[in-house]
Amino acid sequence: MRFYSLNDSNIQATFKEAVIAGIAPDKGLYFPERITPLSPNFFDNIESLSNHEIAFKAIQQFVSDDIPDAVLKEIIANTLDFDFPVVDIEENVATLELFHGPTMAFKDVGARFMANCLGYFSQGETTEVTVLVATSGDTGGAVANGFLGVDGVNVVILYPSGKVSDIQEKQLTTLGQNIVAMEVNGTFDDCQRMVKAAFLDSEITDHKKLTSANSINVARWLPQLFYFLFAYKQAKSKGKEIVFSVPSGNFGNICAGMVAQKLGMPVKHSVAATNVNKVVPNFMQKGVYEPMPSIATISNAMDVGDPSNFVRIRHLYQDDLYTLQGSLSSFSFTDKETRTAMEKIHSQTGYVMDPHGAVGYLGLKEYQKNHPNTYGIFLETAHPVKFLDVVEETLGITPEIPAQIQKVLGKTKKSNKITNYEELKSYLLEN
Numbered sequence: 001m002r003f004y005s006l007n008d009s010n011i012q013a014t015f016k017e018a019v020i021a022g023i024a025p026d027k028g029l030y031f032p033e034r035i036t037p038l039s040p041n042f043f044d045n046i047e048s049l050s051n052h053e054i055a056f057k058a059i060q061q062f063v064s065d066d067i068p069d070a071v072l073k074e075i076i077a078n079t080l081d082f083d084f085p086v087v088d089i090e091e092n093v094a095t096l097e098l099f100h101g102p103t104m105a106f107k108d109v110g111a112r113f114m115a116n117c118l119g120y121f122s123q124g125e126t127t128e129v130t131v132l133v134a135t136s137g138d139t140g141g142a143v144a145n146g147f148l149g150v151d152g153v154n155v156v157i158l159y160p161s162g163k164v165s166d167i168q169e170k171q172l173t174t175l176g177q178n179i180v181a182m183e184v185n186g187t188f189d190d191c192q193r194m195v196k197a198a199f200l201d202s203e204i205t206d207h208k209k210l211t212s213a214n215s216i217n218v219a220r221w222l223p224q225l226f227y228f229l230f231a232y233k234q235a236k237s238k239g240k241e242i243v244f245s246v247p248s249g250n251f252g253n254i255c256a257g258m259v260a261q262k263l264g265m266p267v268k269h270s271v272a273a274t275n276v277n278k279v280v281p282n283f284m285q286k287g288v289y290e291p292m293p294s295i296a297t298i299s300n301a302m303d304v305g306d307p308s309n310f311v312r313i314r315h316l317y318q319d320d321l322y323t324l325q326g327s328l329s330s331f332s333f334t335d336k337e338t339r340t341a342m343e344k345i346h347s348q349t350g351y352v353m354d355p356h357g358a359v360g361y362l363g364l365k366e367y368q369k370n371h372p373n374t375y376g377i378f379l380e381t382a383h384p385v386k387f388l389d390v391v392e393e394t395l396g397i398t399p400e401i402p403a404q405i406q407k408v409l410g411k412t413k414k415s416n417k418i419t420n421y422e423e424l425k426s427y428l429l430e431n
C-alpha cells in the first residue's frame with residue numbers, strides 16, 4: 001500500500017515512510033492510494049469476531065508488508081486492552097464510550113497504536129525521532145502516556161496556556177522522561193502553526209528527524225476507525241439504520257469513521273457536531289472553507305479554527321460538496337445549549353455527559369428531527385471527570401475520580417513557557 005500527498009499525488013510513501021515523516025515533503029497530508037472494502041461476510045458475521053480480529057482485518061491493508069502480521073497483532077493487543085461499550089441513553093439514542101483507556105479519551109487508541117508502530121520502526125535505528133504534537137486538550141495526555149519510555153523517541157507537546165482543563169494539563173506535564181511540555185501563550189491554532197513551521201524549517205529538519213503525533217499522521221488517524229466497527233458490532237442487532245454523531249475539532253475522528261464506511265460498514269449518515277468553532281458547519285452550508293481564529297469554549301478539545309483533517313474528508317468525496325452532503329451533516333452549538341443538554345440528560349436519565357459528548361448528542365438530535373427512525377450513536381470522546389469544573393458548575397455534582405486520573409493529580413507540573421516560534425526553535429536546536 002502506498003500513501004500519496006493530498007497536495008501532489010506524485011509524492012508517495014509506504015506506511016512506514018508516512019509514519020516516520022508525519023506529513024509529506026510538500027506538507028500535504030498522506031492519503032491511502034485505495035480503500036478496499038472488506039467482504040460482506042465480515043459485516044454479516046461481525047458479532048462472532050473479537051475486537052482484536054476486527055481491528056486486524058480493518059488495518060492490515062493500510063499497513064501491508066511494513067509490519068509483519070504477527071507484530072501487527074501484538075501492536076493491536078497492546079493498543080486495545082480496554083472496553084468500548086455502547087450505552088443506551090434514550091429511545092434510539094446511544095453513546096459509544098471511548099474513555100475507558102489510560103488517559104480516558106478516544107486519543108488513547110491512535111496514540112498507543114502509533115507509539116507501538118514507531119517503536120517497532122525505530123528498532124536498530126541510531127537516530128532518535130522527535131515527535132512534535134499540538135494539543136487543545138486530550139491528544140497531549142494520550143500521546144504523553146502512549147510514548148512514555150519508548151526507546152529512540154522524544155516527545156514535545158505544545159499546548160495553549162490556560163485553555164486546557166486542569167486534569168488535561170496534569171496528564172501532559174507531569175510524566176517527565178522522554179516527554180516535554182511547551183506551554184504556549186496563545187491558542188491551539190498557534191500551537192498547530194508552530195508545529196507546522198518546524199516541519200518547514202530546514203535548520204531544524206537538517207539535523208533532527210521530526211514527526212507528528214497529531215491525527216495528520218496516518219498511524220494516529222487510521223486506527224480511530226476501529227471503534228466505529230466495534231460500535232457497529234454492538235448496534236447491528238437493533239435492526240435499524242445507524243447514524244454516528246461525532247464531536248469534532250480537528251476532524252480526524254469523524255474522518256476515520258467515514259473510512260470505516262468506505263470499508264463497507266453499513267451506516268446511513270455521519271454528523272460532525274461542533275461548538276461555536278464552526279468552520280465546517282459553515283462550509284457544509286455555503287461551500288466556502290473559511291478558517292477562523294479559534295474561540296475558547298467549555299468543550300475545549302474542539303476549539304480548532306482550521307481543522308487539519310477536513311481536507312481528507314473532502315477528498316474521500318472527490319471534493320464534491322453535493323456528494324459529501326449526502327453522507328455528512330454538520331451542526332454547531334453554543335456553550336449554553338451544551339450545558340442545557342448535559343442538565344437534561346442528567347436529570348432525565350442520571351447519565352453524566354462530558355461537554356464534548358453533549359455537543360455530539362445535540363448534533364444527533366438535530367439530525368434525528370428529520371430521520372426519527374434511525375438508531376443514533378454519539379461518541380463520548382472523553383470522561384466527564386476530565387472537565388470537572390464544567391460538570392460541577394452545570395450539574396452540581398462531583399463525579400468520583402477514577403484511578404487513572406488520581407495517579408497524575410498529586411504530581412508536579414513541569415512546562416517550558418514559550419510565546420513565539422523562535423523559542424520553540426531554540427529548544428529544538430539545543431536539545
Ligand SMILES: N[C@@H](CCOP(=O)(O)O)C(=O)O
Pocket residue numbers: 134135136137138139140213214215216249250252253301302308
Ligand atoms: N482535539 C485535539 C486537537 C488535536 O487533534 P488531533 O486529533 O489532530 O491530535 C486535542 O485534544 O488535542
